[in-house]
Amino acid sequence: MSTHWNRKDLLGLRELSADEINFILDTADAFKQVGTREIKKVPALRGKTLVNFFVEPSTRTRTSFELAAHRLSADVINISAATSSLSKGETLKDTARNLEALHADILVLRHSSAGAPQFLAQWLKSSVINAGDGAHEHPTQGLLDIYTIREKRGKIDNLNVAIVGDILFSRVARSNIFGLTKLGAKVTLVGPSTLVPREFEKLGVTVSHKIDDVLPKADVVNLLRIQHERQRKEYFPGIGEYTTLFGLTKERAKLLKPDCLVMHPGPINRGVEIDSEVADGLQSVILDQVTNGLAVRMAVLYLCGGIAS
């Protein structure tokens, strides 16, 4: 293996160095080429078993990991909380150790509790890949966002990146903050004060509650999904007011620089955090993010899977 990578787990971007992040992105470059070939499969993880262990529902991330594993020739098993023994009262640790006893090489974990991947990684010899833990981290989403920015803008350093929406409860926001700041971007968080508390400034970012001041300077705007159905209603008065104050409407989009990228991790609430015209517009790279997610996840599985063996 390369001297650039010696981790069996990918738990978050906070513990990675800028070099390690760049190394994953460079590796993803190579895997992105694979997706353009007629035969989109390489034998890198042939004979290895990957378990997609999703204790919290997800379609998009799970599918992306599954496809990435298939393209690396790994065998894939999907387990969700509803079908696992967790619903029978087994602890997460016991379930994971049972999977390991079946020679699972890589465990991709999605969990509603922050720290669940860290918790498992300390017990398992298998690779643990964090596919989102509570409001903590979603490192492959952070990596694919950064990959997409780097691909479109050629660099990360000194770019103004605005992340808009529900930051407090967002693992996507945290992974983006950790990764982008390490690579030299200037990150501004935008949203209502209840969802973007000032405490975030201690993470080396700027906090703003006025989107119209932020948009004209932005090189990238990353809009997070407003999960109103999951939020305690005291955090903001309602969807209508949110859109009025923070939505990227087509009128507001006129404030953007022509080369500013519009991003969204999906699934999109059209007409809430972003207007349809903007989501589908020329500046939108939302579908590039999805494509790049596959390459980034192949790179992560390849690198970590190689170390665990």
Next chain:
Amino acid sequence: MSTAIIRNGRVIDPVNKRDEVVDLAILDGKIADKSAIKNQKAETIDAKGLIVAPGLIDIHVHLREPGAGHKETIESGARAAAAGGFTTVVCMPNTSPTADNPATIAWIKDRALKSACVNVLPTGTISKNIAGEELAPIGSLGQAGVVAITDDGHCVQNHELMRRAIEYARMVGLPVLDHCQDYNLVGNGVVNEGYWSTLLGLPGWPAAGEEAIVMRNILLAELCDHHIHCQHISAAGSVRLIHEARARGVKISGEVCPHHIALTDEAIQNFDTNYKMNPPLRSKADVDAILEGIADGTLSILCSDHAPHAEFEKEVEFDQAPFGIVGLETELGLFIDLLVHKHRKIDIVHLIEMYTVEPAKLLKLDAGTLSIGAPADVTLIDPDLEWTVKIDEFQSASRNSPFDGWKLKGRAVRTIVGGKTVWKL
């Protein structure tokens, strides 16, 4: 009955303003004048270089019986208490069933009588089943022998219900202990709200969630003219509120657990559930305020909030793990090490007061002194003994401590209950 003489120790008995190197006599389980045992066959205990203190009292422990004997039993918890230097422990009523009725109190007392090597004093609940909705039979609980009422682990949110509970407790002469937590402000918080909760994405438990209820208790203590004791104070604002109220003569007090001065919320960064307790570990500024509160007498009682949990219960996702750590066998060492040696906030006499005189006064116990005729509950302390915490050597049935491997200075070396040595190093 046990008769003994403890020779050449430094006898510290704050109630009697006594601090001298002298022999201490025990006759038939009580402290006696030396002349009274002249012709008796007495065990000789050499206490040269040691402090001879009134038996220490921990007013905040969870012994888990009835209902959760896999975490701790009254028997094992009492052994842990003895090993920590405690001759009396006050157990919290959040058992299963809750101690909200005289029958459960009678069961606990019977169990303690038959199995415990130290004095175990039960508390009763404030509300039925600790549900915070209607009053528990506080008068009957008093008759059954509880030393206080508390809904510890929970907090009565309805201020009117709390007011009536305090008035009622005043009538029957029971002190009120309160776990201070505003449920609306705290929500599903599991760690201190601040930098680390923001970084780790863990639900935050703001200090204001404690301070709001401390303030409520101050107002109700004034309204009802009855004492309210605030349990496990963790926040700087709580210390300030109690300080101001006591200066005005309000009957309010507060206690401190060692983890709230030994650690900050920085310790949670690896999601280790042995750093998860309620109230949570807070910031350096909170630790400093608590240290000052101890030094100036605002916070008058030391305790452990001994909260045993089985390993399999703690080895789960952070937000799903139960709150709490064991403390009986580490608290004295931590407090002597931190308060007397490291931070030099108080001297050993003040520390002993906080573990004896103050809890005895709060709960009106016949304990906490070495007066002639008092029960011969005595703790021998070596304040300079250096030792290492080893969780595998705990007497407690549980091991959930963040202090494994800590090197501490100061510990109890012998624990005597009713004249009988129940533990020695």
